[in-house]
Amino acid sequence: EVQLVESGGGLVQPGGSLRLSCAASGFAFNTFEMNWVRQAPGKGLEWVSHISASGTTIHYAESVKGRFTISRDNAKNSLYLQMNSLRAEDTAVYYCARTNRAYFDLWGRGTLVTVSS
Amino acid sequence: QSALTQPRSVSGSPGQSVTISCTGTSSDVGGYNFVSWYQQHPGKAPKLMVYYVNERPSGVPDRFSGSKSGNTASLTISGLQAEDEADYYCCSYAGSFTWVFGGGTKLTVL
Numbered sequence: 001e002v003q004l005v006e007s008g009g010g011l012v013q014p015g016g017s018l019r020l021s022c023a024a025s026g027f028a029f030n031t032f033e034m035n036w037v038r039q040a041p042g043k044g045l046e047w048v049s050h051i052s053a054s055g056t057t058i059h060y061a062e063s064v065k066g067r068f069t070i071s072r073d074n075a076k077n078s079l080y081l082q083m084n085s086l087r088a089e090d091t092a093v094y095y096c097a098r099t100n101r102a103y104f105d106l107w108g109r110g111t112l113v114t115v116s117s
Numbered sequence: 118q119s120a121l122t123q124p125r126s127v128s129g130s131p132g133q134s135v136t137i138s139c140t141g142t143s144s145d146v147g148g149y150n151f152v153s154w155y156q157q158h159p160g161k162a163p164k165l166m167v168y169y170v171n172e173r174p175s176g177v178p179d180r181f182s183g184s185k186s187g188n189t190a191s192l193t194i195s196g197l198q199a200e201d202e203a204d205y206y207c208c209s210y211a212g213s214f215t216w217v218f219g220g221g222t223k224l225t226v227l
Binding site: 046 | 118120149151153155161162163164165168169174206208210213214215216217218219220221
C-alpha cells in the first residue's frame with residue numbers, strides 16, 4: 001500500500017527539541033521530493049520545508065529557518081524533521097507530503113506537536 | 118510570503134454549484150500554473166482534488182473543476198453532494214521550491 005506514516009510528536013517545553021519521522025512505503029521513495037506541512041489547531045495549512053529526492057536541495061519557510069532541519073534517509077525510506085528552539089506557535093499537526101511536480105499528491109495522517117510549559 | 122486569500126465560508130444546497138476563490142500575487146498564483154486544491158474533512162489529512170490549475174487526479178469526480186485568471190484561482194464544485202462538506206485549501210508554488218497555502222474555506226452543504 002502506498003502510504004506515509006508520521007511519528008515522533010508529543011508534548012515539549014518551549015525552547016525544547018523534537019525529531020519527527022515519516023516512514024514511506026509502497027513507492028520509490030528515492031525518486032520523489034518531499035515536504036513537511038503543518039496545521040495549527042483550528043487553523044489553515046502552512047508549508048514548512050522541502051527536500052529534493054537526493055537530499056541535496058533544501059528549503060524552509062521563514063518562520064522555521066534556522067530552527068528546523070529537514071533530512072532524509074533513502075536507504076530507510078524515511079523523512080525527518082529536527083525541530084529545535086521550539087515555540088508555542090510551533091504547536092500543530094505536522095504532515096509529511098510527497099511532492100509530484102509542484103503539488104502534494106500523497107499525505108500522511110500527521111503527528112501532533114504541542115509546545116507548552 | 119503571505120497566505121493566499123480565500124473566503125472563510127461558502128454554502129450551497131445539494132445539486133447546486135459553488136465556487137471558491139483564491140487570490141494571490143504575481144509571485145505565486147499569477148506567476149505559475151502550479152495551483153492545487155485540497156479537501157480536508159475534520160480530523161483527516163488533506164486530499165488532492167485539483168492540480169496544475171485544472172487537472173484532476175484519478176478518482177476525483179469531474180464535478181470538481183479549477184480555473185485561473187490573473188492572480189486569482191477558483192475551484193468550482195457542481196452538483197453538490199453531502200460528502201463535499203469539508204474545508205478546502207488552495208496552494209500555489211511560489212518559486213525557489215517554496216509554496217504558499219490559502220487560509221481555507223469551509224464548505225457547508227445546506
